[in-house]
Amino acid sequence: MKKVNSKMIVLMLTLGFVLIGCGGGNSDTPNDSISKEESSGYQESSGDEAAGGGSNIPYLRQNHSNYTEYGSNMTPTPVKDPNAMSINWTIEAKTEYDATQLADHIRYMVGKLESGQNPRAWDKLFLMEAYMKVNHLYTTQVDQSGRTVVISKNAIDSCAFSVISAHSDAVSGDFFAQGNIMNDYSAIAESILNSSFCDARRVDIVNYISQRQRQRGMK
Numbered sequence: 001m002k003k004v005n006s007k008m009i010v011l012m013l014t015l016g017f018v019l020i021g022c023g024g025g026n027s028d029t030p031n032d033s034i035s036k037e038e039s040s041g042y043q044e045s046s047g048d049e050a051a052g053g054g055s056n057i058p059y060l061r062q063n064h065s066n067y068t069e070y071g072s073n074m075t076p077t078p079v080k081d082p083n084a085m086s087i088n089w090t091i092e093a094k095t096e097y098d099a100t101q102l103a104d105h106i107r108y109m110v111g112k113l114e115s116g117q118n119p120r121a122w123d124k125l126f127l128m129e130a131y132m133k134v135n136h137l138y139t140t141q142v143d144q145s146g147r148t149v150v151i152s153k154n155a156i157d158s159c160a161f162s163v164i165s166a167h168s169d170a171v172s173g174d175f176f177a178q179g180n181i182m183n184d185y186s187a188i189a190e191s192i193l194n195s196s197f198c199d200a201r202r203v204d205i206v207n208y209i210s211q212r213q214r215q216r217g218m219k
């Protein structure tokens with residue numbers, strides 16, 4: 001009898017640990033399932049990225065110099081057309097694998113945004129972009145052919161265009177040029193938010209941000 005009781009205690013303890021480890025059920029924050037690395041923007045991942053199934057951010061960061069403007073050795077740069085409110089990239093990767101890592105990153109991020117998640121939720125620029133995506137204020141198209149990745153983003157108003165434009169500057173100037181993902185673009189986001197371009201949406205965007213913004217380093 002004594003033996004059975006101790007076995008049962010061990011079983012219950014094990015079950016308890018398993019439940020705690022899984023998170024114990026549903027969670028309702030808008031940042032669910034965003035990895036610490038995406039949320040903080042600077043932590044290395046040890047998860048599915050290495051297998052190609054995730055954001056691929058550590059790979060892109062470490063191999064940022066494997067990407068150039070198509071047909072040149074220059075850092076990839078977005079081609080912007082403010083009248084058409086479009087941003088186009090034509091990027092050449094060193095290998096097809098590099099191209100796939102990049103294309104998969106963008107598709108993965110589009111999926112996150114479309115499903116209402118907020119990568120890097122401490123950074124207002126990324127929150128503003130997430131707002132624009134869930135409200136269908138811009139589209140993202142990604143096409144890969146061998147080592148070439150073509151990205152096309154189209155906004156439907158000037159507020160959304162300013163946001164995707166600022167994001168593309170960060171991608172070019174910090175991410176591709178230096179592999180630097182540490183900077184906080186919230187001040188740029190604030191100035192866009194306070195511009196007349198965003199008059200009609202300001203209240204809505206401020207609410208969106210205040211409901212979702214997280215402290216840096218926190219999920």
Ligand code: HEM
Nearest residue numbers: 041057060061064106109110119120140168171175176181
């Ligand atoms: C903090 C780490 C990063 C986060 C949270 C992040 C997140 C995102 C998000 C949310 C998008 C927009 C998807 C859309 O259009 O809807 C995006 C696009 C993109 N990312 Fe990243 N990314 C990170 C790091 C990187 C790095 C290191 C590179 C390359 C070295 C990179 C290259 C790109 C490119 C080329 C695009 C598409 C162009 C554009 O949006 O203008 N990203 N990323």
